[in-house]
Amino acid sequence: MLATALRVLLDKGHAKRWSSALFWGLLGVSFVFGGSMPPAVAGYLVLGMTILAASGRVGMSRERSTGREERLESAQRLGDRLFWPALLVPVTAILGSLFFGRIRWRGVSLVDSTNLSVTSVSIGAVLALAVGLRLTRAPVRAAVGEGSRLLQTVGWAVILPQALAALGGLFARAGVGAVVAGLVEQALPTQYSSVAVAAYCLGMMLFTICLGNALAAFAVVTGGIGVPLIVHAHGGNPAIMAAVGMLSGYCGTLLTPMAANFNLVPVMLLELEDKNAVIRAQAPIGLALFAFNLLLMEFCVYRF
Amino acid sequence: MIKLIGIIVIAAGFALRLNTLLVVLVSGIITGLVSGMSFNAIMEEFGRLFVTNRYMTLPIVMMLPVVGLLERYGLRERAETLIRRSAAATAGRVLLLYTGVRQVSIALGINIGGHAGAVRPLLAPLAEGAARVCHGNPSKAMVERIRAHAAAAENVGNFFGEDIFIAVGSILLMKGFFEGLKIEVSSWAMALWGIPTALAAFALMAWRTHALDRRIAREAARAAGGAEPEKA
Numbered sequence: 001m002l003a004t005a006l007r008v009l010l011d012k013g014h015a016k017r018w019s020s021a022l023f024w025g026l027l028g029v030s031f032v033f034g035g036s037m038p039p040a041v042a043g044y045l046v047l048g049m050t051i052l053a054a055s056g057r058v059g060m061s062r063e064r065s066t067g068r069e070e071r072l073e074s075a076q077r078l079g080d081r082l083f084w085p086a087l088l089v090p091v092t093a094i095l096g097s098l099f100f101g102r103i104r105w106r107g108v109s110l111v112d113s114t115n116l117s118v119t120s121v122s123i124g125a126v127l128a129l130a131v132g133l134r135l136t137r138a139p140v141r142a143a144v145g146e147g148s149r150l151l152q153t154v155g156w157a158v159i160l161p162q163a164l165a166a167l168g169g170l171f172a173r174a175g176v177g178a179v180v181a182g183l184v185e186q187a188l189p190t191q192y193s194s195v196a197v198a199a200y201c202l203g204m205m206l207f208t209i210c211l212g213n214a215l216a217a218f219a220v221v222t223g224g225i226g227v228p229l230i231v232h233a234h235g236g237n238p239a240i241m242a243a244v245g246m247l248s249g250y251c252g253t254l255l256t257p258m259a260a261n262f263n264l265v266p267v268m269l270l271e272l273e274d275k276n277a278v279i280r281a282q283a284p285i286g287l288a289l290f291a292f293n294l295l296l297m298e299f300c301v302y303r304f
Numbered sequence: 305m306i307k308l309i310g311i312i313v314i315a316a317g318f319a320l321r322l323n324t325l326l327v328v329l330v331s332g333i334i335t336g337l338v339s340g341m342s343f344n345a346i347m348e349e350f351g352r353l354f355v356t357n358r359y360m361t362l363p364i365v366m367m368l369p370v371v372g373l374l375e376r377y378g379l380r381e382r383a384e385t386l387i388r389r390s391a392a393a394t395a396g397r398v399l400l401l402y403t404g405v406r407q408v409s410i411a412l413g414i415n416i417g418g419h420a421g422a423v424r425p426l427l428a429p430l431a432e433g434a435a436r437v438c439h440g441n442p443s444k445a446m447v448e449r450i451r452a453h454a455a456a457a458e459n460v461g462n463f464f465g466e467d468i469f470i471a472v473g474s475i476l477l478m479k480g481f482f483e484g485l486k487i488e489v490s491s492w493a494m495a496l497w498g499i500p501t502a503l504a505a506f507a508l509m510a511w512r513t514h515a516l517d518r519r520i521a522r523e524a525a526r527a528a529g530g531a532e533p534e535k536a
Contacts, residue, residue, distance in 0.1 A: 030358075031361075034355035035355065037355075038351075039348045039349070039352035040344060040347050040348040040351055042350075042352070042354055043346070043348055043349070043350045043351030044347055044351070045351070046329070047329065047347065050323075053323060053326070054322075054323040054326035071376070071377065071378040072378060072381050074377045074378045075377070075378025075379075075381035075382040075385070076378075078377060078378065078382070079382065080382065080386065082374055082377060082378060083379075083382070083386075083426075085370055086370070086371075086374060086425045087426075089421050090421070090422060093421070094409075121363040121418065121421050122366045124421075125363065125366035125367050125369075125370055126366070128370045129370045129373070136376075136377045138373060138376070142373065143369040143370075143372065144369060145372075146368075146371075146372025146373050147368040149372060150368040150372045151365065151368050154364070154368075156325055157325075158364060158365070159325070160324060160325060160328070161361065162354050162357045162358065163325055163328045163354065165357040166332065166349075166353035166354045166357065167310075167331060169349070170332045170336060170346070170350060171332075171335060173339075174307055174310075174335050174341070175307060176307050176311070179308060180308065210314070218478065219477075222481065223481075231487065238482060239489045239493035239494045239497060240493075242478045242482070242489065243467060243493075243494040243497035244501065246467060246478065247463075247464065247467060247498060247501045250463040253463060254456075254459060257318055260324070262419075263459070264324070265364065265419055265420075266424075267455075269364075269420060269424045270423070270424060270454070270455060272448050272451060272452060273448065274448065274452075275321075277448055277452035278452050278455040278456060278459075280452065281449070281453045282459060282460070284512065285456070285505070285512060288508055289464070289501065289505055289508060292501065292504045293501055296500055296501065
């Protein structure tokens with residue numbers, strides 16, 4: 001399956017500049033051989049890709065697509081059948097998350113159960129591509145070309161989620177979280193139970209904004225503020241605290257460019273000019289929902 | 305204290321609009337160095353985490369050829385035609401419906417959607433098509449706004465539905481976390497307490513999409529320039 005990616009990358013190579021080709025080539029290598037190479041090598045590959053991207057050497061090539069009239073004509077001809085491949089992906093995802101985990105061959109699960117939804121979507125994409133090619137009678141070359149065009153539209157940002165996830169892990173290992181939790185405890189009068197709740201919710205949101213990931217924030221903030229103050233000192237309900245606290249973190253996810261796969265990748269995918277367009281659209285919801293969570297926890301966590 | 309320097313680097317980098325990838329890597333390297341890791345150890349850790357998180361990028365790369373192919377053969381144009389047939393569809397209602405479906409399905413543990421899988425090929429064209437059918441061609445800025453709201457509809461539906469399903473990563477993480485501290489917490493209770501926020505998220509989304517529809521209508525009215533103000 002990863003060969004598709006590599007082919008897109010190689011196809012891109014002779015289209016424009018060497019450095020762009022090198023970037024996609026390095027990415028292809030890290031994808032295909034990432035599992036078997038020593039981690040340090042992968043680290044230096046990322047360093048190389050970052051330098052290429054940061055120095056503006058990853059550019060678009062001029063891949064041509066069809067014009068509007070041409071598309072209207074084929075839309076007319078193909079009709080609603082055009083939706084079939086696109087709908088095939090969610091359908092495969094549903095079937096996949098229900099059944100793929102149970103497919104076994106000689107007692108070994110064929111599909112990695114930890115990333116079930118990702119695997120299902122990828123399989124769905126392959127099926128959809130096959131159906132799409134049959135439907136449009138387009139040559140495979142056209143699909144590779146279109147895929148390559150879109151990949152270049154997304155550009156280097158395609159590896160941003162991975163890089164940010166790696167950064168979050170690095171922060172956790174360096175013990176950044178514990179330092180912040182200590183600061184909060186010193187700075188606030190947490191002997192009041194409602195202050196403890198506010199500190200916890202706010203901590204979840206701010207940490208998520210910094211780390212880009214509510215799950216990473218949860219362990220730090222709940223360990224540092226939630227459990228010692230809300231549960232032990234004031235006798236709050238841990239289930240309510242955790243559930244509402246995690247969702248306060250998700251409010252932070254709506255607001256941060258650190259959550260690249262949710263907030264920056266769609267900007268590239270949808271070809272938006274304003275980098276922060278998605279965050280701007282979400283900000284009112286994120287803030288209002290945070291206020292809701294805060295009140296919900298204040299009223300419920302010490303009562304149930 | 306000094307370990308917080310990485311967060312400051314990130315904030316400064318974003319504020320100065322430097323290359324995000326560079327900011328992330330520099331922040332990681334500095335944080336690692338002040339915590340006493342060698343440069344090689346940092347690269348090793350970064351590489352290991354980068355590779356284990358490959359699954360984040362995979363669906364995007366896999367979806368692009370399909371999306372590109374379908375768009376080449378008129379997917380967006382067809383979405384417009386489809387929307388034209390249902391009179392009640394507006395951009396906002398399409399988005400709200402998606403958020404609702406996304407919340408319910410992921411609460412049942414079924415992951416449809418995603419930005420590459422659903423928003424770009426399906427949701428954004430349908431919402432744009434609805435706007436076009438109701439009010440004629442929207443301005444470029446308005447198209448941007450509709451697309452951004454489509455991405456928001458995906459995120460809100462995804463985030464504030466998943467915690468109701470007990471086998472999702474975040475609930476498992478919370479359960480594991482409390483087990484480590486020897487505090488007994490039931491997964492069901494945590495999932496149950498996700499429901500009020502899920503409902504609030506849907507209500508807020510209804511308000512936002514309604515506001516979006518009004519904004520599109522206002523822009524269309526202004527564009528018509530009062531030439532035929534009575535007709536609308």
